Amino acid sequence: MILATSNLHKLGEMRALLPGLELEPLPEGYRSPIEDGDSFEANALIKARAAHAALGGAALADDSGIESFDLDGAPGIHSARYDGEGASDEGNLDKLLREVDAAGGGRRAAYVCVLALVDDDGTEHVFEATCEGRLLRERRGGGGFGYDPIFVPDDTADERTMSELTPAEKNAISHRGRAARLLAAHLGGQG
Ligand code: IMP
Numbered sequence: 001m002i003l004a005t006s007n008l009h010k011l012g013e014m015r016a017l018l019p020g021l022e023l024e025p026l027p028e029g030y031r032s033p034i035e036d037g038d039s040f041e042a043n044a045l046i047k048a049r050a051a052h053a054a055l056g057g058a059a060l061a062d063d064s065g066i067e068s069f070d071l072d073g074a075p076g077i078h079s080a081r082y083d084g085e086g087a088s089d090e091g092n093l094d095k096l097l098r099e100v101d102a103a104g105g106g107r108r109a110a111y112v113c114v115l116a117l118v119d120d121d122g123t124e125h126v127f128e129a130t131c132e133g134r135l136l137r138e139r140r141g142g143g144g145f146g147y148d149p150i151f152v153p154d155d156t157a158d159e160r161t162m163s164e165l166t167p168a169e170k171n172a173i174s175h176r177g178r179a180a181r182l183l184a185a186h187l188g189g190q191g
Pocket of ligand 1: 174
């Protein structure tokens with residue numbers, strides 16, 4: 001099955017989460033579609049449909065991001081480009097810290113992940129999950145990617161950020177881990 005992403009961190013996490021699926025990356029030269037949907041679900045479906053149409057076979061896509069409760073859900077679907085086109089993880093994270101401070105410093109946030117699966121025959125399925133937590137003012141830890149260094153999930157017993165968790169600990173509670181388990185249950189249920 002193709003995983004329609006150019007984000008190698010996502011590919012690594014999804015391979016660990018779904019070892020039975022033999023997820024393949026997009027081939028060299030693949031032209032990714034424009035993600036102009038207005039929701040995580042719409043963008044995940046755009047990516048999975050495009051990969052299915054171009055390459056044939058089953059295609060899976062992840063659209064994900066982080067929503068600040070005090071910024072009306074921003075950056076949300078714009079998480080990867082929050083600091084502008086071609087933005088780095090560093091730039092995006094710094095912008096989120098600035099915006100949250102400017103808005104009065106409310107720290108609640110949630111990661112969201114939507115997985116879209118287009119089967120061999122074109123049938124579509126969507127799986128959505130979240131992971132709530134709060135944003136620190138300073139980065140901590142070296143693991144994960146994106147906004148992980150400032151995100152402390154509610155579902156850990158201590159105050160570690162996502163970046164301070166082991167990959168297995170992150171996968172056990174993350175938005176992507178939860179969505180992947182919904183997908184795995186669906187696939188298992190198909191027999
Ligand atoms: P997408 O590739 O359009 O789905 O954008 C996803 C963006 O959301 C990433 O580039 C990160 O900025 C953020 N994001 C999604 N999942 C995670 C995660 O597990 N950790 C940290 N950042 C994430």
